[in-house]
Amino acid sequence: MSLHDQVAAAFAQDGWLSRAEPHFRPRAGQTEMAMAVAQTIEDGGVLVVEAGTGVGKTFSYLVPALLSGQRVLVSTATKALQDQLYLRDLPRLVQALGLPLRVARLKGRSSYVCLHRLGLVHQSKVPLDPQVLRAVARVQDWSRGTRSGDLAELPGLAENSTVAALVTSTKDNCVGSSCAHWEQCHVNTARAQALQADVCVVNHHLFFADMEVRDSGVAQLLPTAGVVVIDEAHQLNETGIQFAxxxxxxxxxxxxxxxxxxxxxxxxxxxxxxxxxxxxxxxxxxxxxxxxxxxxxxxxxxxxxxxxxxxxxxxxxxxxxxxxxxxxxxxxxxxxxxxxxxxxxxxxxxxxxxxxxxxxxxxxxxxxxxxxxxxxxxxxxxxxxxLTIAHLMRAHMQPQEADDPAPQPSKAWVFTSATLGDDEDLRWFTETCGLRQAQVLRVDSPFDYASQAVLYVPEDIPEPAQQVAHSAAVAQLAGDGAAALGGRTLVLTTTLKALGAIGQQLQQRFGLLEPMDVLVQGQGPKHVLMERFRAGTLHGRGCILVASSTFWEGVDIPGDALQLVVIDKLPFPPPDDPLVEARSRQMEMLGRSPFADYMLPEACMALKQGAGRLIRRETDQGILVVADARLRTKAYGKRLVAALPPMQRIGTQEAWQQALLQLVQGSAPVLSIPASTRNEDDTSKDLG
Structure with missing residues (x-):
């Protein structure tokens, strides 16, 4: 049976997945993507897939990759997603498909306790804080029983903590084979397991270390893989730039x-x-x-x-x-x-x-x-x-021979994410990664956004340039929505200055006597903030989360815990950033528009990522607020709206109040708006 036929059988109505996974339901988009991945594995080459939220892209690439019989390398954006693949998704599929595959997870040095460094802590001539010493003692107790040495297994230890830096190694301070703990080294053990595995899961940082640093042992991963999958591929360029x-x-x-x-x-x-x-x-x-x-x-x-x-x-x-x-x-x-x-x-x-x-x-x-x-x-x-990783990627994906000016990659490369571009060719991603000749596939989300959510662009919001007044208005709007919904509100800001201003005003409005917890990024570890927010109403107290940067993506809050997402303004790249300036100059030298060909696509992708926090399941309902009038008044607003899920769009205060009321009553916020309250730009239409 060909790989194509095996994948078709797995995703069929009564196929292997439906028999092994009680909650599995065939979805046309998921099957379409899986068949495209299977074809790429059989033929070799490069496939770029934008798979909307809810498609189930993880199964779409894992099933054909596992069935192919080839060695598989999967890279994802963060350690948390890496753990999800290794601990949840892969074990379920390996069991469901009945495949005797060895699966490994490999992280960077900073993830594993170094027994040598751990032993040096108490030899330090610099006095350590007693609290740090107590934490080190916890690590020592745990190290005697751990098999993997992965510090993520130790509860309560933050990744960027002082203690983590003390008990892990770097390439600079590793003493190598002269170390007394060389045979028991957790880094060496993890690398050995990765090299022997049929499927290895890494993160993007380690993927580029494999390509560029050529660290001992790790460099063998990429060349020996027949199938390479890059998940959350929208982060690949920025990660690669750091390494290059x-x-x-x-x-x-x-x-x-x-x-x-x-x-x-x-x-x-x-x-x-x-x-x-x-x-x-x-x-x-x-x-x-x-x-x-x-x-x-x-x-x-x-x-x-x-x-x-x-x-x-x-x-x-x-x-x-x-x-x-x-x-x-x-x-x-x-x-x-x-x-x-x-x-x-x-x-x-x-x-x-x-x-x-x-x-x-x-x-x-x-x-x-x-x-x-x-x-x-x-x-x-x-x-x-x-400026991009295009040259780096091409050099490693298509190593040129002296007598072959344009060789084709022999292995299968699959790049996928929920957001990779705002045009059919996905140029925002393919150009920066040097993948112009790749096969491109876009699979729409199965969610019915038109009946699940609305987009509210306020008519009378101050211009973003009026920073103080604008942040105050955003805080007022978010606070009104949260008060009506009993919390369930995520505010995403584009700057740390706005984060501080909006967070402070919301915390002042909802003091200790109000039944509302206002969480602000930076006032606690990310995982602690997320755990509280996902809990929803707790002991009669609702929850608002004000966040920036990393909370714009990779945050999954399904269900009623999140019903209102407020984005303070359009997320254009900061024009005074040296990297943004250089990319803009490069666009001008090529005769292209820095705004239309760089800044606007960047804003589209960031806005799409932020909006993607709202609807995570078929039963979710909510309101997306973009508190920036430029979405209505500027010509480029249409392109930005087109990048968003096809929600009904509203703009009046009356429509906003009605949408909130319907959410409070347990129904979808979609409105039937009388002609007298419509915006001039026909806001009651479903926009695609």
Whole structure:
């Protein structure tokens, strides 16, 4: 039986999935996507699929991939989604399909406890906070029984906690095969399992590490996979840019000085004048850092020429040169000493990488990259990023042979997400990732948005440029909606300034005496905020969540816990961001419009992601508010509305109140609006 026939049988009305999964129901869109994936696996090549919310894209790519008999690599955006695939979706499907497959999950070093680093905590000469020491003791107790070493298994330990940094390793501080715990190393064990598995689940960060860093063992994953699936592919470009770019900060160099001092004191005391060498480097670093003394903290300076804008070329080049010379002098001595003190080899290699990065920033900015300087109160951060990952992806997907100028990929590549573009060709995604020749498929969501939700664009909302008045109006509107619904409201902001203003006003309105909890991003761990919000009404108290950044996507709140999503304004990229400026200049050089071909598609995708938080199941109902009059008044508003799910659109205060009332009464907010209350742009129509 061909793969095509096997997949068709799996998704049939009485097929394998329906017999094994009690809640499985065949969906035309899901089956269409699965058959397209099967065809790509059989033929080889690249498939890009935008699968709307509710399609069930995970089963659509996993079933044909698992049935193919080929080695499969699945990459997704976050560790949380990685865990969901590994712990829930894959075990269910492997069992349902009766396949004896080995499944593994591989994360980066920072996810696994390092037994060597854990043992060093109590040897630190720097006194540690008692609370930190108690947390370390919890990690030690847990480490004696864990098999995976994955810190995500330890309840209550935040991923970015101080303790996590103390008990995990990095490529710089790993001591390698000389480690006493090398045989029991959880990172090595996870890598070995990944290399032996039939299906391996990674995240996008590790996917690019596999492509670019070529770390020991990990680099074998991608070449040996016959099927590569990139889920949540809309995040691929931004993740790839982080890996393909350069970041060098004065904090990194200071940390290196500190580590050199500690290691040479232990392994090479008296073998060189370390204090003089390190003192020269630290002096040069302080002099260079002083170049940014007159620049406001938080500034991001364009860097088009020899030095960042607003910084003296002579002072900048002199400072960079002095740091480079001092670092080189230290490395020359380290190289000689490391011949006998082998423990210093890793320290030398780390310094050599820093020197190489420093040298790259002394060169002119590449044509296809953007460079800028970030200034904080105490440090400088030198940043360089490519504008897209197109060259990187093409190089790894289509390795060119000398006698074959245009080879085709031999393996199957599947890229999928709920939002990949606002046109039929999905150019927003395919161009940035260098996939112009890919087969493209768009599968619409099965949800009936026209009968489940409405889009409210207020008529009398202040312009976003009036920041204070606009944030106040958004807070008032969100508060009114939450008061009527008993909470169930998610407010998504485009800036941290708006986040603070709206959150503060809502918290003032709903004090402790009101039956409402107002949660604000940054005032607690994300998972804690989400757990409270998903709980809905708790002990008679409703819930409002005000959030920005990561809450715009990847947040799944089905059911009545969320019935109102308020987006404060259209999410255009910030025009003063160095990366945005560089991409805009690139568009102009190509004779294209930066606004129409870059900024507007970016806003469409971000708006689509935010709106996607509202309806997550066939039975969900709710109101989406976009508190930005430009959606009604500007010509480009039609393109933005077209990117949204096809909801009924309303604009009057009366229609808003009626929609709220219907939600409160348990019915859908869709209205039958008299002609006298319609907007001039025919807001009562269902828009597609």
């Amino acid at each position: 770019g350069w970041v060098l900060g004065t904090r990194q160099l200071q940390s290196y000085i500190k580590d050199v001092l500690a290691d040479v004191t232990l392994h090479a005391r008296g073998l060189a004048d370390w204090m003089q060498l390190l003192g020269q480097l630290e002096h040069a670093l302080n002099e260079w850092r002083a170049v940014g003394a007159g620049i406001a903290p938080g500034s991001r300076l364009r860097w088009l020429g020899a030095a960042p804008e607003g910084v003296s070329d002579k002072a900048w080049r002199g400072g960079l040169h002095a740091v480079g010379q001092s670092l080189r002098a230290l490395l020359l001595v380290l190289a000689k000493v490391a011949e006998t003190a082998h423990a210093l080899v890793a320290l030398y290699e780390r310094g050599a990488r820093l020197l190489s990065q420093l040298a790259s920033f002394a060169q002119p900015v590449p044509d296809d990259a953007v460079r800028w300087l970030e200034v904080t109160r105490l440090h400088l951060r030198l940043m360089e990023s490519p």
